[in-house]
Amino acid sequence: MDHLSPSTLLESLHWRYATKKFDASKKIDKKTWSALEEVLILSPSSYGLQPWKFIIIENQEIKDKLKSVSWNQSQVSDCSHHVVFAVKEKMDEAHIEHFIKQMAKVRGIDATSLEGYKKIMVGDLVNGPRGQMSAEWAARQAYIALGNFMTAAAVIGIDTCPLEGIDTAKYDEILELKGSGWKVVVACPAGYRSIEDKYAETKKVRFDSSDLIIHK
């Protein structure tokens, strides 16, 4: 197993920044993009339930439409691939059943042997106290995927910019999610920074480590 050295990892994370201006002429090549899709798919989630869909937009017309409901932030139209994170509005037994079946298939086991596991998940996220807030639970999971995506992109030299400042209801409309049971929570354009983006050289602002880290 070929691991990265801690110092090289940190170089990548210092190199990363919330890209303000992408070079619209540079496209992420197919092989690299396909790896980043696999990164998204491999994102960890609670119970492994993957309560998400990743909508990847390359179509310029749709990117331009989405830009207009993203406070006109140029990254949306200038990026190579615009990634939109959608989550289940309400966790349900059908999703959990689908997951159990997939688990049985992938691992070559009998789905009936997973009944106990299924009951725990349904009891927690559908019928339990967390059932009422399962959309928020799902949104948190999507933010794990977002963190995973940005870090993974950085270590292979791809620029990103997390975008909370988007009109998620309008995104739902444009992406035809309305009534589908899925809703947009956050977005993240990816591509290559423009050499004109002065923010690339701006110093990162972090609180002192004594403000952020408590040792026990």
Add this chain to the structure above:
Amino acid sequence: MDHLSPSTLLESLHWRYATKKFDASKKIDKKTWSALEEVLILSPSSYGLQPWKFIIIENQEIKDKLKSVSWNQSQVSDCSHHVVFAVKEKMDEAHIEHFIKQMAKVRGIDATSLEGYKKIMVGDLVNGPRGQMSAEWAARQAYIALGNFMTAAAVIGIDTCPLEGIDTAKYDEILELKGSGWKVVVACPAGYRSIEDKYAETKKVRFDSSDLIIHK
């Protein structure tokens, strides 16, 4: 800039799994751990506001106490470093002011030139509609940090396990956060997998990519 190849990145992410059993005899060395603390500090957040504290527990007695309020999951006591993610219960002007001052200091600019930026943040997260849900907003940010942490750990060969199944109120008590304005949202032990952990070899379960990815 020395970037990782997409295929090596994917190897690391396939190697990663939610570690069920850590080797309690193996400790992450100081240099590697210090890099992982920097990874946490470098986590991206909305506006860069870092509404979090990372509590790192190495003390065995505290780890054992926390295990008892984590459904007795052995990872909490057997890991090398137990990372607990806490967030601000309510975003306030003082935090934003602190951030603005830090930005002015780091970038060598006058804090008064950042008044406009400050007003936007206060108008959004303190007095705006998101002010009522700023704890949830902060929790989502913590999940970015969690995703960043797990992915970064994986690429340098460190094992982790995200833990939502913890009694966060009891964590707040044990970690003396009650009344501090901060509260625990999630945890993630880190260390080295035990050779006895059969889950390391269990096939990852992911939905088919056609279920997860939509291209537009």
